[in-house]
Amino acid sequence: MSKSVEDGLEDFIWGNVDQSSYLQKVVKCEERELDSVLKRVSQIDDTLNRQLRKEVEQNLSRLLEQTTALEALDGTQKGVHTDMNDVHERCDKFAKNLQGLAEKFREENKVFENAVKIRNIIEDAIKCEDLIDAFEKRSELVKRSEIVCEIQGIVSDNPELLQISWLRDTITSKLKAAVNEVRRAAADDLRRALISLNASLVASATKALSNLGVLNAELEVQLSSAAAEVDAKLAELAVSPEPMKLLPVCVNLIHSQLEQSTLLGNSHMSKFSEKIARSIRTRVPLDAAYALRFVQQMGRVLQSRPECSLGPLDDALRPLKASLLSQSLQRLHKMIDQHDFTSSHANAFVDVLNTTFEEELSKVQWDNDLKEDMQKTIRKSIGMVAKRFEMETKLDNDSLLFGDRLNSIQLTNYRLLQSAHSLAARWPAHSAPLNAFQSEVLGTIMQAIKKSITTILATMHTETLGARDVSPYMQELCAFLQCVILHAAHMGGSIHQANGLSSLCDFVLEQFLLYSTLIRPLNPTIRTFLHRDLLSLLTVINEMGCGSKYPEPSQLTLLYTENISELPENLPIWAIIHILICDSPAVLVSPHTSVEWTVDEYVSWCNEHNIVERLAFLNSLLSSYANSVVARGEKEYIQHYPMLVHYLKRGMT
Known part of the structure; x- marks a missing residue:
């Protein structure tokens, strides 16, 4: 305990430890320990005194010099202090004088300001008097x-x-x-x-x-007055018994008011346009009798004015335009709904409908947007007509029988086709639904005709050729085609536009070639009868008009001559190959026999496939024959084998 107190003494002297805690330790020490601490204190005191005397002795001369300097400095400080006190007294006196002068100056300045203010007021008063006098004298x-x-x-x-x-x-x-x-x-x-x-x-x-600051107020009064005048005129127009006479006056008033508002600038013109637009929406009924003329004449007014300012007017006319289009569509739909399409006046109705369309379109020629919308209305009406045509057309079994007399259903169907063709020719841009109707009806009719032709030609293989001058099947076919010509005459331009008769001629000739080139054996007598039958068929086809597939159909008769090796280049190669096969021994089987089909099945397959696929089929048939010859160990092919190979190569290259 005493050791720690004694050791911490120097730290206590130099202030490095807490004083109270150290003193508490000293109080708690015993007497012997306190004596030791006192001795230690006495030693430290002696040591400090010795060091102090030593330092004083070493620095005494310097201390004496500094003492002299300090005495001189103290004297100087006293002199400066005396001078500063004198300066302070004089400055304080000067400040008091200056403050008095400032107060006096402020009072005098206030007096001067009041004088200047009074002078300015007097000058302004005099100026006001002068300006009043000048005002009374000036006239500008x-x-x-x-x-x-x-x-x-x-x-x-x-x-x-x-x-x-x-x-x-x-x-x-x-x-x-x-x-x-x-x-x-x-x-x-x-x-x-x-x-x-x-x-x-x-x-x-x-x-x-x-200049007066009342420009906007006066302009508002002026515009409101003009708008009220227009509103009153529109209200008078709405109840007038003769609105067509009053309409030009009303539109001219609007035009003149718009021209007047133009002089006031775009902003005021826009405000005035909004007022007029509100009056138009309120006063002009959508179903008014004069709505079309009003929109037409207002449209001319708008075309002469800037679009940026007259947007509200254009917006106000849009409901009227939409109403006009709606009324036009309603009139057209009513006309279409009320017409009896089964009557004999279908063509006359088409003329009336065309005239009505043209009248409706002529009403809006002056407005491109309205004209375009009217075109859409006409398109909708034509679509409705096409739907009515579809509803009235009946394609049942009775209507697809083509005899020498036409029943009432067929007459109605053909009249509808004529009407659709006439209407589509007049409005080609909107004829899509009419063309679809014609294509569907003509497709069904042509399908029935082709089916009948195929059925008649199929009897060629069940009849005994040569029993009569003209084969019974050909007599029936020619009579049927004459009936088709009769029916086509009643269809009008529809069947000609669709190239129906031309494609039918191609179909008849191709079906005749398919069936006739599959007859075996093809002896000279059979060739003669087929040649004669084809001539009879060509006579009827010439009445129908030549097709496009066989531009020189008379050359097809050369297929049934005995000199097969000298056939023209433009004859169908598949028909030549059929003839060569039928003119060959039975070891080379017929195309339909090779796959165990009937003649009708083979003809149906040919109708569904193109020339390349037909030739590929015949080439496989000839390859099978060649393989069978090799398999049997024979050394010679049939007589027409080289010609068959030649025509196949020519057709497939």
Whole structure:
């Protein structure tokens, strides 16, 4: 314990430990330990005294020198302090004098300011009097408004002018009267200038009103008055017993008011257009008898005006335009719904419908957007006509029997086809539904005709050829084709536009070639009868018109000559190959026999496949024959084998 107290003594002396905690330790020490601490304190004191004396002895001379300097410095400080006290007293006196002068100056300045203010008020008062005199002498409206504006500015800057008794009447009465006079004159000039479309007078009047700060208010009054006049005229038009006479007056009024508002700038013109647009939406009924003429004449007005300012008017006319289109569509639909398409006046109805379409379209020729919308209306109406045609057309078994007499259903169907063709020819841009109707009906009719032709030609293989001058199947076919010609005549331009007879000629010839080139054996007698039958068929086909597939059908008769090796190049190769196969021994089987088909099945397959696929089939047949010859160990092929190979190579290259 004593060791720690004694060891911490120097730290305590130098302040490195807490004083209270260290003293508590000292209090708790025993007497012997305190003696030791006191001895240690005495030692430290002696040591410090020795070091202090040593340092004093070493630095005594320097301390004496510094003492002399300090005494001199102290004397100097006293002198400076005396001088500063003197300066402070003089500055304090000067500050008091200066403060007094400043207070005096402020008072004098206030007096001067009041004098200047009074002088300015007097000058402004005199100026107001002079301006009032100048106002009474000047006649120019803009200059008078500038004078009034200047007086108002002076009074606004100096409210004290109202306290001057001799000026109070001028400011309160004369100035107010001057303002009212200028405003009234400017408003009158503005109205006269707008009526006469005098741009310079409008500019001066608006300048005067702008100087007075009432331009927007006066323009609002003017525009509201003009809009009210237009609204009253539209209301009168709506109840007039003869609106067509009043309509030009109303539109001309709107036009003139728009021209007047143009002189006021685009912003005011736009506001006026909005007012007129509200009146149009309110006063012009959508179903009004004069709506079309109103829209037409207003459209001409809008075309002469900037679009940016007249957008509201254009928007106001859109419901009327939509109503006109809707009414037009309703009239057309009513006409279409009420017509009896089964009557014998279908063609006359098409003429009436075309005339109606043209009339509806002519009503809107002046407006490109309305014209385009009317085209859409016509397209919808034509679509409705096409649907009616589809509903009235009956393609049952009775209507697909082609005899030498036409029943009522067939006559109706053919009249509808003629009507669809006439309507589509007049409106080609909208004829898609009509063309679809014609294609569907003609497709069904042609399918039935082709089926009958195939059925008749199929009897070729069951009849005994040569029993009559003309084979029974050919007599039946020619009679049937004559009936087809009769029916086609009643179909009108529909079947000709679709190249129906031309494609039918190609089909008849191809079916005849398919069936006739599969007859075996093809002896000279059979060839003669087939040649004769083909000539009879060509006679009827010439009445129908030549097809496009066989431009020289008379050359097809060469297929049935005995000299097969000298056939023209333009004959169908597959038919030549059929002839060569049928003119060969039975070891080379017929095409349909090779796959165990009937003649009808083979012909049906040929109708569904192109020439290349047919030749590929015949080539496989010939390859099978060649393989069978090799398999049997034979050394010779049939007589026509080289020609068959030649024609196959030519057709497949």
